[in-house]
Amino acid sequence: MYGPAPPRRKKTGITRSRAGCMSCRLRHKKCDEKKPVCTSCVRLGQPCQQTPSKLAFRTVTFASGTSLSSTEPSMQAPAIWSQGRDPNSATPTARTPKSYNYLSMKKIRDSGQTRFYYDMWEKHCLPALHPALRRLGKQDALPSVLRDAVLALSACQMSRMMPRKKPFDPRGIPGLSFRPDPDHQTVSQEIYGSALSSLASWTNIDHSKGFNVILTAMILLAHVELLMGDFGQFGSHSMGVDRLLTSFTKSTIRPNRPGCELIANWTQARAHNWWLRFHFGTSKFHRDSEPLACPPWLMSVLEEADDSRAVIMTTLCECCRLNSAIFLRQWDMDDVASRHDPVEQISSFHEPGLAISRVEEASLSASSALADQREILDRWHNRLPLSELPIEAFMEAPSSASLVDGTSVDVQPLRFTSHYAAMNYAYYVMSRLLLCAAHAQDFEPHPLDSQEATRQGANYWAFLLMRIAANLDWGECTKLNTFIIGLSGLFLSCAIHSSDNKISLWMQDWLEQRYTTTVLEEGSFPVLQVLQVLRAVLRERREGRVVKAVFTSIEDEGGTGKYGSYNSQHIDSLLVYGYDNATGQKFSHHIAL
Numbered sequence: 001m002y003g004p005a006p007p008r009r010k011k012t013g014i015t016r017s018r019a020g021c022m023s024c025r026l027r028h029k030k031c032d033e034k035k036p037v038c039t040s041c042v043r044l045g046q047p048c049q050q051t052p053s054k055l056a057f058r059t060v061t062f063a064s065g066t067s068l069s070s071t072e073p074s075m076q077a078p079a080i081w082s083q084g085r086d087p088n089s090a091t092p093t094a095r096t097p098k099s100y101n102y103l104s105m106k107k108i109r110d111s112g113q114t115r116f117y118y119d120m121w122e123k124h125c126l127p128a129l130h131p132a133l134r135r136l137g138k139q140d141a142l143p144s145v146l147r148d149a150v151l152a153l154s155a156c157q158m159s160r161m162m163p164r165k166k167p168f169d170p171r172g173i174p175g176l177s178f179r180p181d182p183d184h185q186t187v188s189q190e191i192y193g194s195a196l197s198s199l200a201s202w203t204n205i206d207h208s209k210g211f212n213v214i215l216t217a218m219i220l221l222a223h224v225e226l227l228m229g230d231f232g233q234f235g236s237h238s239m240g241v242d243r244l245l246t247s248f249t250k251s252t253i254r255p256n257r258p259g260c261e262l263i264a265n266w267t268q269a270r271a272h273n274w275w276l277r278f279h280f281g282t283s284k285f286h287r288d289s290e291p292l293a294c295p296p297w298l299m300s301v302l303e304e305a306d307d308s309r310a311v312i313m314t315t316l317c318e319c320c321r322l323n324s325a326i327f328l329r330q331w332d333m334d335d336v337a338s339r340h341d342p343v344e345q346i347s348s349f350h351e352p353g354l355a356i357s358r359v360e361e362a363s364l365s366a367s368s369a370l371a372d373q374r375e376i377l378d379r380w381h382n383r384l385p386l387s388e389l390p391i392e393a394f395m396e397a398p399s400s401a402s403l404v405d406g407t408s409v410d411v412q413p414l415r416f417t418s419h420y421a422a423m424n425y426a427y428y429v430m431s432r433l434l435l436c437a438a439h440a441q442d443f444e445p446h447p448l449d450s451q452e453a454t455r456q457g458a459n460y461w462a463f464l465l466m467r468i469a470a471n472l473d474w475g476e477c478t479k480l481n482t483f484i485i486g487l488s489g490l491f492l493s494c495a496i497h498s499s500d501n502k503i504s505l506w507m508q509d510w511l512e513q514r515y516t517t518t519v520l521e522e523g524s525f526p527v528l529q530v531l532q533v534l535r536a537v538l539r540e541r542r543e544g545r546v547v548k549a550v551f552t553s554i555e556d557e558g559g560t561g562k563y564g565s566y567n568s569q570h571i572d573s574l575l576v577y578g579y580d581n582a583t584g585q586k587f588s589h590h591i592a593l
Contacts, residue, residue, distance in 0.1 A: 022049040113187075114151065121154040124161065128482040129223075130268060132261035133216065143213055145202055148195035149220035155188035156224050157482070163520060163566070176528070178520065179564050192224060211248055211255070215241065215262045222269055223483055226276070226524050229568030231558035234273050241266055255301065264307035267298065268484065271313040275485045276525055278320065279492060280569055282555045283577075287328055292318045293372070308380065308388070309420075312427045313485060315376050319431045320493065322373065323438040326366050327549055331577060334586065370438055377431055388421035390414050409502050413471035414464065419480055423487070426468045430490050433461035437497040455499050462498035465490065466506055474514045478522050486523015488530045495534055496550060501541055508534045520566045529567055532593040536574065540591065541581075549577040553590060 020031025021038050023046050031038050041048035126134050136142065136150065163178035195217065202214055218241050225234040245263070248255070255263065274292060278285075294302065294314055302310050392415055416422040436458040469487060477487050488511055495504040511534070515527045537547045553575050559568030573590045580587060 019051060022051060023047070025051070117151050117154040117158070117187075120158050121150055124479070125154055125157050128480050128484075130261070130265035130483070132258065132265045133219070135258075136216070145195060145198035145217045146213065146220070148191050148198055149217045152188050152192040152195055153220050153224050153227075155184045155191065156227050159184035159188060160227055160521070160566075166565075176565060176567060178566060180562070180566070185563070188224065192221065195221060211244070212259050212262060215244060215259070215266070218244070219262065219266055219269060222266075222273075226269065226273055226483065228561050228563060229276070229524070229559060230561040231273065231277050238270060238273075249297065257304070260301045260305040261307065263298070263301050264305040264310040267294070267302065267310040268307075268313055271310070271317045272483065272485055272524070274317050275313075275320070275489060277558050278317070278324075279489065279550075280529070280552055280558070280571065282553070283328060283549075283551045283575070285555060286321075286324045286551065289321050289325075292321060308384065309424055309427075309484070311376075311380055312424055312431070315373060315380065316427045316431045316434075316485070319373050319434040319438070322366070322369050323434045323497070324549065326438050327577075329366075331586075366438075370435060373431070373435060377428065377435075381428060387417050388424060390416060390425065409463075409466070409506050411463075411466050411470045411506065414467035415471050416468075419472065419476045422468055422472055423481065423484065426465060426487065426490060427485065429461050429465045429468065430494060433458050433465070433494060433497060436461065459498050459500045459503065462494050462500070462503045465494055466503065469507075469510060478519045481523045484523065486525055488522050488527050489525055492530045492533055495537060496547060499546075501538070504534070504538055504541070508538060526562075526567045529569070529571070532571075533574065536591050536593055537576075540576065540578070544581045545578055545587065546581050547576045547578040551575045551577075 020033060021041060023041050023044075024031035024038065029040060031040060037048040136146065142150070159180035159182075162181040162184065164181055166177055166179050199214070199217055199221070202210075202217075218237055222234055222237040222241075225231075225237065271292065278289065292314055294311070299311075392412075416425065436454055439454055469491075472487065481487065491507040491511060495507050498504065508531070511527060511531055515531060519527070521527055533550060537550070540547050551574065552569075552571060553573060556569060559570070562568045571593060573592050575588065575590055577586075577588045579585060
């Protein structure tokens with residue numbers, strides 16, 4: 001009967017709200033909120049100032065999700081926080097600060113979080129670091145650049161020790177299903193930037209004390225890059241340290257004993273970085289790798305510091321580089337020779353001695369380099385104190401004839417007085433094994449008896465490495481090998497260069513047992529990545545193909561870093577070089593992981 005009532009006409013055109021300008025609010029007048037100036041301010045000729053927005057921060061807590069079932073231990077985060085925990089128990093948690101203020105680094109330094117990270121530094125970082133860094137004083141006595149570097153490394157180590165499950169994981173592989181704790185990692189990156197700023201403004205290096213401070217800070221930041229697997233940033237620190245050492249050696253000031261120990265620490269860190277980068281690179285990267293042999297001035301500094309670990313780690317890397325260089329050069333020569341018929345080969349060798357001179361030059365160079373490394377190893381071993389030698393006598397490795405299928409290797413532990421001495425001797429044993437492997441594939445022809453003796457020698461050193469590993473505690477390996485070459489990295493190279501399948505199988509089983517029950521990385525390197533290559537190499541051997549070298553197909557410069565995972569490289573296939581065990585025919589092809 002009646003339609004809807006017409007809308008009421010507004011008595012005024014004023015918009016009623018509480019967001020008027022400051023001038024209208026002070027005069028207790030209504031504001032029409034026109035932009036950019038309201039009508040009232042235009043009429044009065046006053047500036048129209050808008051009301052500032054009030055930002056209120058609040059802490060939001062979310063309900064904890066459903067815990068993982070204990071029936072699926074492979075999908076749970078490994079118990080890294082405390083060694084020896086039940087793998088089926090819940091993921092261990094640490095007493096971490098409840099909240100982080102990422103907007104103010106001053107609050108982080110002044111709050112209890114600083115004390116927390118210093119406690120973690122003393123508990124989880126110092127035992128694994130070089131003795132030169134263990135003498136760092138209390139936090140109040142340190143320069144600001146060292147305080148920031150210490151906190152950055154401590155927070156980074158905490159993030160690596162507390163894996164968090166990724167929200168999305170299509171494959172469900174434990175090694176790829178977790179990422180470092182994002183809160184601690186963010187704090188580490190924030191303080192890392194502050195340390196870099198302090199480092200850039202530091203100019204007091206005119207005396208030995210200032211040199212020691214700046215070198216210590218650069219070493220600590222380089223250790224952060226080692227933990228994160230960022231080889232590019234480590235290279236930047238390496239160039240900075242090299243320039244610092246060059247400028248210091250040109251001056252009249254000579255490093256004191258603490259300075260020599262810091263240089264030894266840097267030499268050790270550089271060898272560690274090289275080892276991690278070298279084993280997952282292309283063949284071109286292996287060919288172009290520069291020598292790592294210590295120059296005379298560096299050797300004198302290491303002797304002054306009385307640092308046996310820096311010497312043996314550098315020697316290990318140089319033996320590995322020589323072995324790869326000799327193998328690739330011999331492979332290239334055989335490949336070139338196989339492309340020509342006998343007539344072309346004869347004519348080429350009868351040209352003015354070009355091919356013959358290259359072969360002789362390469363042979364002499366390789367033989368001389370191998371002899372130099374043997375001399376260094378002999379001198380290193382002779383200078384070892386009795387406290388760092390094995391407690392028990394050596395045993396002869398079982399012969400290959402006794403290692404038939406269906407039998408296991410009886411490995412008696414080789415005991416040492418400390419984990420430090422055991423790892424140093426493991427580096428020595430691995431260096432000897434690599435020299436044996438390089439001697440077996442160098443350019444000079446050897447009788448069959450000599451080749452067999454060389455292979456048996458390599459197996460002997462591999463068996464000795466197994467005995468050392470049998471005595472080592474895996475918990476100490478994961479805790480004390482963080483900033484040095486890990487045992488799992490030695491196993492990969494040992495399995496490739498030893499000819500006995502039983503040795504490789506024992507090493508794979510040893511790693512499989514420890515990987516599934518405890519940690520994701522050892523020696524700052526993902527254990528899964530080592531295991532994947534070991535499985536592929538043994539799969540090739542079961543099919544009658546012996547793998548002698550492993551390379552990546554694409555040069556990725558070591559990957560993008562381990563910022564969101566425990567693997568810096570995403571490798572789906574590898575390029576392997578080897579020969580057929582039945583026919584002796586050489587091959588090179590890609591294998592899937």
